[in-house]
Amino acid sequence: MRHTRMWFALLLTGTLCLAAGCGMQDRMLAASGGLLLQGFDSLAYPGQTVTISARLQGGDYLKGMEGYLVGFYRLDHKIGDVRTDQDGLAEMAYTPPSPGNHVILARLEDPDIRKFAIEAVEIVVAAHSRTDPMVVVDLDQTLVASGFGEVLAGKAEPMPQSGRVMHRLAESNTVIYLTHRPDIFTEQSKRWLRKYNYPTGPVLTSTLSEFFKGSGPFKSAAIADLKKVFPGIATGIGDKPSDAQAYVANGMKAVLIIHPDAMKTPGAIRRWIRDLGGVPEGVEVVESWTMVEKALFEGRRFSASEALGRLEVLVRQREADALGKEPAEGGP
Numbered sequence: 001m002r003h004t005r006m007w008f009a010l011l012l013t014g015t016l017c018l019a020a021g022c023g024m025q026d027r028m029l030a031a032s033g034g035l036l037l038q039g040f041d042s043l044a045y046p047g048q049t050v051t052i053s054a055r056l057q058g059g060d061y062l063k064g065m066e067g068y069l070v071g072f073y074r075l076d077h078k079i080g081d082v083r084t085d086q087d088g089l090a091e092m093a094y095t096p097p098s099p100g101n102h103v104i105l106a107r108l109e110d111p112d113i114r115k116f117a118i119e120a121v122e123i124v125v126a127a128h129s130r131t132d133p134m135v136v137v138d139l140d141q142t143l144v145a146s147g148f149g150e151v152l153a154g155k156a157e158p159m160p161q162s163g164r165v166m167h168r169l170a171e172s173n174t175v176i177y178l179t180h181r182p183d184i185f186t187e188q189s190k191r192w193l194r195k196y197n198y199p200t201g202p203v204l205t206s207t208l209s210e211f212f213k214g215s216g217p218f219k220s221a222a223i224a225d226l227k228k229v230f231p232g233i234a235t236g237i238g239d240k241p242s243d244a245q246a247y248v249a250n251g252m253k254a255v256l257i258i259h260p261d262a263m264k265t266p267g268a269i270r271r272w273i274r275d276l277g278g279v280p281e282g283v284e285v286v287e288s289w290t291m292v293e294k295a296l297f298e299g300r301r302f303s304a305s306e307a308l309g310r311l312e313v314l315v316r317q318r319e320a321d322a323l324g325k326e327p328a329e330g331g332p
Contacts, residue, residue, distance in 0.1 A: 032118045034058055035065070038187045039106045039123035041202035043176070043230065046099045046127045053091040054106035054121060056084050062184070064088025069109040073120075074102065081109060096127035101174075101200045121187055122194075124202045126174055131232045134174040136223060136247070137166070138238035139181065139189060142257055143198065148181060151192055158196045159257075161289040166199055169296070173235070175201030178222060180215040182208050216242030223250045237292060241275045248280040255284045255292055258307060260314055266322070269315040276311070279304045 035058040044050045052072060056065045070090035071081040082090045096102045107120040128134070140148050143162050150156040169175065175198075181189060183205040190203050210218045219242065227233055227250050236247030237255040247254035256279065263269045276285065284295040285307035294300040 035118055036062055036184075036187065037106065037108060037118050037121050038183075039104070039121040040183070040186060041124040041126070041204065043126045043128070043202055043226070044096055045129065046096055048127070049093050049095045050125060051091050052094045052104055052106075052123050052125065053089055054123065056088045056090070056108070071107045071109045072123075073105040073107065079104070094125060096125050099127055099129070099132075101126050101202075103200065122190060124200060126176070126202045128174050128230070129232075130230055132174055132230070133172060134176055134230060134233040135169050135235040135237065136176045136178050136226075136233060136252070137236075138240075138243055139177060139179040139192075141239040141259060142237060144192070148185070151188065156192065158198075159289055161293070163196055163198055165289045165293045165296075168293070169235075170199035170201070175199045176226070176233070177201055177203045178219065179203070179205055180211065180218050181205050182211045184208075214242075215240060216246065219243055219246040220249060223247065223252070227251070235296065241279050244279055244283045248283065253284075253296075254280070254282070255286060255295055256304075257286055257288075257292070260287060260311065263311075263314070266315050266318045269311055269318060273308060273311050273315070276304050276308050 035056065037054060037056050039052075039054045042050050042052070054070050054072075056068050056070070057063060058065050064084070064087040066084055066086045066088065068084045068090075069081055070084060072079050072092060072094070079094065080092050082092050084090045090106070094104065102125040104123040104125065105120040106123055108118055137143065140146075140151075143158055143166070144151060145157050145159045146155075148156075166175065177189070177193065179189060186203060186205050189205065193203070204222065206218050210221075219238075223233070223236070223246050233250075233252060235253045235255070236243065237257065238244065238247070239257045239259070241256065244254040244256040258272065258276075260269075263272060279285065283304055284302045285304045286292055286295060286302050291300075291302055295302055
């Protein structure tokens with residue numbers, strides 16, 4: 001719930017900014033000259049025809065812009081073009097010819113709009129068999145060392161070692177980036193991943209209605225839908241207990257990253273102690289990507305009970321610091 005309240009505040013701030021035409025949308029959303037072009041990723045089987053889509057938005061509240069020509073390119077070869085509809089969407093059929101991640105560029109073709117210097121955007125079509133091993137990874141406080149507020153401000157850094165471990169995972173897994181961020185932040189999310197050289201993989205976001213239902217329900221439903229088509233999805237990495245619950249509920253190995261250093265008050269630590277009490281058995285509860293690597297590649301166990309023990313020591317220390325005395329031995 002606290003995560004949803006934070007996201008609502010960010011979204012409300014962004015919406016007011018867009019309505020006021022304050023110019024911040026270019027930085028916040030990876031827009032250009034008040035125009036936002038985004039490409040949306042998907043998964044498919046090799047040889048399966050899917051719909052690839054890009055969306056152009058602009059003006060107050062970033063409304064869909066109709067009638068603009070979007071060209072789609074694969075390996076510098078144009079595979080087609082289509083004009084945007086009333087919602088700003090340009091869609092066409094595409095059949096991935098071989099297994100793997102197919103990166104398609106969507107580019108605005110109209111001469112009158114090129115003056116805004118809008119960059120082409122990437123669309124990833126991940127074409128894999130049903131049983132290929134896959135890993136689902138969250139973004140905020142999982143790969144991103146902070147929350148999304150820092151991403152919007154251009155200050156977010158990756159968690160140490162996360163890029164290296166992700167590339168190791170990508171050697172034997174298809175990587176799926178699944179985030180509760182609303183889809184208006186799709187291009188911003190993709191640019192951050194490219195900036196820090198994370199492995200290529202589809203970035204899946206929520207719709208606005210899915211966002212307001214909360215992260216837990218969104219992740220559970222999204223993973224359940226993915227697993228019906230790709231039962232090879234076997235591992236999930238996230239930062240919220242609801243992430244871990246969604247992974248376990250769908251028969252996946254779950255890794256939960258917690259951040260004790262960010263728990264600034266005894267109350268915050270005790271909330272995490274309470275939340276970890278509801279984490280399903282078998283979830284690996286870690287504090288770094290070095291621990292993620294040990295859990296996934298070396299068979300090391302990092303149980304919730306061990307993490308609870310560390311948090312109980314930490315909360316006693318914080319409470320003692322607040323009182324200016326030594327922490328009590330034993331007991332929460």
